[in-house]
Structures are given as structure tokens and as C-alpha cells.
Amino acid sequence: MAKLDEKIDGMYQEVLKRNPGETEFHQAVLEVLESLGPVVVKNPQYLERKIIERICEPERQIIFRVPWQDDKGKVQINRGFRVEFNSSLGPYKGGLRFHPSVYLGIIKFLGFEQCFKNSLTGLPIGGGKGGSDFDPKGKTDDEVMRFCQSFMTELYRHIGEHTDVPAGDIGVGGREIGYMFGQYKRITNRYEPGVLTGKGLTWGGSLVRTEATGYGATFFVNEMLKARKDSFDGKICTVSGSGNVAIYTIEKITQLGGKCVACSDSNGVIYDEKGLDLALIKQLKEVERRRIEDYTKTHKHAKYIAKGNIWDIPCQVAMPSATQNEINGKDAATLVKNGCIAVGEGANMPTTPEGVKVFLDAKIAYGPGKAANAGGVATSALEMQQNAGRDSWTFEFTEKKLEDIMVNIHNNCFETAEEYGAPGNYVLGANICGFIKIANAMVAHGLV
Numbered sequence: 001m002a003k004l005d006e007k008i009d010g011m012y013q014e015v016l017k018r019n020p021g022e023t024e025f026h027q028a029v030l031e032v033l034e035s036l037g038p039v040v041v042k043n044p045q046y047l048e049r050k051i052i053e054r055i056c057e058p059e060r061q062i063i064f065r066v067p068w069q070d071d072k073g074k075v076q077i078n079r080g081f082r083v084e085f086n087s088s089l090g091p092y093k094g095g096l097r098f099h100p101s102v103y104l105g106i107i108k109f110l111g112f113e114q115c116f117k118n119s120l121t122g123l124p125i126g127g128g129k130g131g132s133d134f135d136p137k138g139k140t141d142d143e144v145m146r147f148c149q150s151f152m153t154e155l156y157r158h159i160g161e162h163t164d165v166p167a168g169d170i171g172v173g174g175r176e177i178g179y180m181f182g183q184y185k186r187i188t189n190r191y192e193p194g195v196l197t198g199k200g201l202t203w204g205g206s207l208v209r210t211e212a213t214g215y216g217a218t219f220f221v222n223e224m225l226k227a228r229k230d231s232f233d234g235k236i237c238t239v240s241g242s243g244n245v246a247i248y249t250i251e252k253i254t255q256l257g258g259k260c261v262a263c264s265d266s267n268g269v270i271y272d273e274k275g276l277d278l279a280l281i282k283q284l285k286e287v288e289r290r291r292i293e294d295y296t297k298t299h300k301h302a303k304y305i306a307k308g309n310i311w312d313i314p315c316q317v318a319m320p321s322a323t324q325n326e327i328n329g330k331d332a333a334t335l336v337k338n339g340c341i342a343v344g345e346g347a348n349m350p351t352t353p354e355g356v357k358v359f360l361d362a363k364i365a366y367g368p369g370k371a372a373n374a375g376g377v378a379t380s381a382l383e384m385q386q387n388a389g390r391d392s393w394t395f396e397f398t399e400k401k402l403e404d405i406m407v408n409i410h411n412n413c414f415e416t417a418e419e420y421g422a423p424g425n426y427v428l429g430a431n432i433c434g435f436i437k438i439a440n441a442m443v444a445h446g447l448v
């Protein structure tokens with residue numbers, strides 16, 4: 001761990017004290033604070049105005065009961081969350097996660113990171129995140145619908161196109177957004193597309209939103225490779241997960257000439273030396289909602305490794321796209337030893353602090369999630385722009401905007417890292433660049 005500046009260490013100790021047991025939140029805060037020492041030296045007003053302390057404290061945290069009935073008529077209770085973290089750059093914006101592991105600490109880590117990510121996009125969006133410990137896996141469509149309706153029956157009073165605009169994340173895709181939008185419309189009697197993003201294309205959604213996080217992360221890695229006079233061409237790649245982000249990462253890597261040989265889900269890993277069959281993965285995961293193991297039913301040459309570790313498979317580019325802390329120090333060392341030259345995080349905080357240190361020490365091209373996966377939220381903001389203008393843009397136009405945004409984020413992180421004397425360190429570049437914009441807006445807004 002880098003040593004924290006003494007003043008900043010005091011702030012971190014306070015975060016630990018005020019937020020007991022929220023280990024993922026502590027981890028996300030520490031990772032940002034480690035970069036800020038030189039920033040407060042240059043800008044003492046950030047200390048005087050307690051900008052860092054204020055950024056670490058969410059503006060509002062909402063926790064609510066979500067009762068619903070399963071298909072057998074049994075009553076089920078889940079817990080819902082929305083953490084509205086920081087609105088200095090625009091309305092709160094960030095996804096909803098439905099996964100049994102969700103608790104306040106997960107939502108706060110995601111909301112905290114979201115603030116810096118949204119700042120990096122250059123678009124007018126603040127940071128927030130929400131979700132529930134509900135597990136959509138194994139539930140029928142009707143059960144998912146009843147849950148989403150109950151969830152929205154509380155959430156609706158806290159959101160709005162100028163207030164807070166949720167989107168998807170793990171366990172929340174087009175189906176869930178549809179049910180929540182329907183319930184919002186019913187309760188409020190308002191057709192207000194700007195209240196949620198990730199909507200269906202016929203009712204206010206944007207082309208490229210589905211693809212955006214995976215495509216964006218791949219564009220980011222492409223820029224890191226270009227900065228090293230390299231490209232995806234002929235590179236062997238592995239992508240963890242097989243959900244929304246993983247699928248469109250595999251698609252874009254393939255379009256840019258790379259070869260993806262492995263992906264996964266929480267049960268195991270698929271290794272296909274010939275290159276993954278993406279049409280089959282889409283059919284299994286997007287259409288039939290099956291497990292990735294079924295890939296080998298039609299593709300006998302591929303290997304399924306139950307409970308396997310995808311990072312043991314040699315690759316030149318690794319794109320973690322499943323969940324937090326999926327690459328530990330040992331996995332990172334294995335990747336580097338096996339010749340990995342670039343890591344782009346489609347997932348949020350997928351690498352532990354020990355793993356990050358391995359990548360930085362090895363000086364490989366390492367793109368942290370808050371920069372690399374910002375394409376999803378950026379395209380959500382483009383969806384909001386289209387909704388506000390009652391417009392819909394073509395795929396090509398929207399994809400080009402996404403690519404331009406990712407190139408810009410890359411360049412800003414790259415240049416900030418150089419300016420602060422750490423060339424090639426995208427962690428430092430992303431943290432500082434994301435922070436300064438929020439901090440300046442907070443100073444301008446006064447003590448609020």
C-alpha cells in the first residue's frame with residue numbers, strides 16, 4: 001500500500017470509524033485517497049473546505065423494505081437501497097444491482113466509485129447506486145415482475161430525471177428496467193423516459209446502451225495498447241463473466257482482431273482454444289438464461305472447468321467483467337508471469353489492492369474500472385440527452401460518440417498521470433482527474 005499523507009490518513013480513519021463493517025467501501029475509499037496527497041498540496045482550499053471528508057459521506061442513504069409474493073403465494077421480504085452520493089456535477093446517476101451479496105457496504109463502494117467515473121465522462125451527471133439482496137436467478141418472470149413492482153413502489157418517490165436516474169448493473173437488465181419503468185409510469189401517471197436508463201429501444205432506450213460498457217472498456221484498452229504502439233490484433237484474451245459486460249467485451253475484442261478464448265460464470269470457466277462462439281453465448285445467456293457450462297453440450301472440443309480460475313489461463317489481455325475482488329494478488333502474479341500485458345476492468349473494483357500493486361509494479365497497461373468501464377454510464381447519459389430532446393440517434397453515431405468519450409477519458413487519465421509524475425499509472429490519473437472536477441464544483445457551490 002502506498003503511504004497515506006498524514007492529514008488524509010486521519011480522514012481515512014474517520015471513514016473506518018463512521019462506516020463499520022463496510023469493507024468494500026473502505027477499500028474503494030482508500031484506493032482514491034492514496035492518490036490525493038499531491039492534489040491537496042497543490043490545492044489547500046480542498047482541506048480548508050473539508051472536500052474529501054464531504055465526498056466520503058453520501059448526501060443521502062435510503063434503505064427500505066421490499067415485500068413481494070412468490071409463485072406459491074408465500075410472502076418474501078428483501079431489502080432495497082439507494083445511496084445518493086454526490087450531486088455536484090448533475091443528478092445522481094448509477095445502476096441498481098440485484099444480487100444476494102448486496103448490503104450497504106457494496107452499494108456505498110459502488111456509489112463512491114460512480115462519482116469519479118461519472119466525472120471522468122465529462123457529462124453532467126452526479127453519482128449514486130442502489131439495489132437489493134434479491135436474487136433474480138431461478139425466479140420466474142412473474143416473480144421478478146412482482147419484486148420489481150414492489151421495489152419501485154418505494155423507489156419512485158426518490159427518483160426523477162432532474163434528481164436521480166438509476167440504470168442496470170448485475171442482475172438488472174432490460175427485463176427488470178422494463179418492469180420498474182412500467183410501475184413508475186403507473187404510480188406517477190407520467191410517461192417520463194428520463195427517469196431510468198437502459199430502456200427498451202421502442203420505449204425510450206438508446207442504441208448502443210446494451211453494448212456500451214463492454215465496447216467502452218475495449219476501446220479504453222485499445223487506447224492503452226496504442227499508447228504503447230501496440231494493438232489487439234492477434235492477441236489472446238480472457239474475459240471473466242458471461243453477462244452484459246462480458247458479452248459485448250468479447251464482441252468488440254473480436255471486431256478489433258483479438259481472440260477471446262475463455263469466459264465464465266459463478267459456477268465455472270469455459271475454455272475454447274479455437275476462440276469463443278459468441279452467438280452461442282448470447283443464445284445461452286441472453287435468450288435462454290442458462291449456465292455457461294451448457295456451451296460444451298454443442299461444442300465438445302471446448303473445456304468446462306467447474307469452479308475453475310479463469311486467471312490461470314495464459315492470455316495477453318485480461319478483461320475482468322464479473323464482480324468485485326475477483327483478481328487477488330496471486331491471480332495478478334499468475335497473469336503477469338504468463339505474459340499478460342494489459343488489463344482492462346469492465347467490472348467495478350475487480351482487483352484487490354494486492355493485485356493492483358502487482359500490475360502497477362510490473363508496469364503493464366492497467367485500466368481501473370472507474371475509467372475503463374465508464375462507457376456504460378456515459379451512454380446512459382447519451383440516452384438521457386436523446387430523451388430530453390425526444391430524439392433517437394443511429395447506432396453508428398452513438399457508437400462514435402462512445403468511442404470519442406473513451407478516447408478522451410484515456411487521454412485525460414494518461415496526461416494527469418504524467419502531470420503528477422507517475423507516467424503510465426492510470427489509477428492515479430483516473431482518481432485525480434475524477435476528483436478535481438467534483439472538488440471544484442463543491443467549492444463553487446459553497447457549504448451544502
Ligand code: NDP
Pocket residue numbers: 168169170171172213240241242243244245246264265266267321322323324346347348373374376377
Ligand atoms: P450481469 O448480471 O449481466 O453479469 C454478471 C456476470 O458476472 C455473470 O456472468 C455472473 O455469473 C458473473 N458473476 C456475478 N457475480 C459473481 C461472483 N460473485 N463470482 C463469479 N461470477 C460472478 O452483470 P453486468 O455484466 O452488467 O456487470 C458485470 C460487472 O460490470 C459488475 O461489476 C458491474 O458493476 C460492472 N459494470 C456494469 C455496467 C453495466 O452497464 N451493466 C456498467 C459498469 C460496470 P452468474 O450468472 O453465475 O451470477
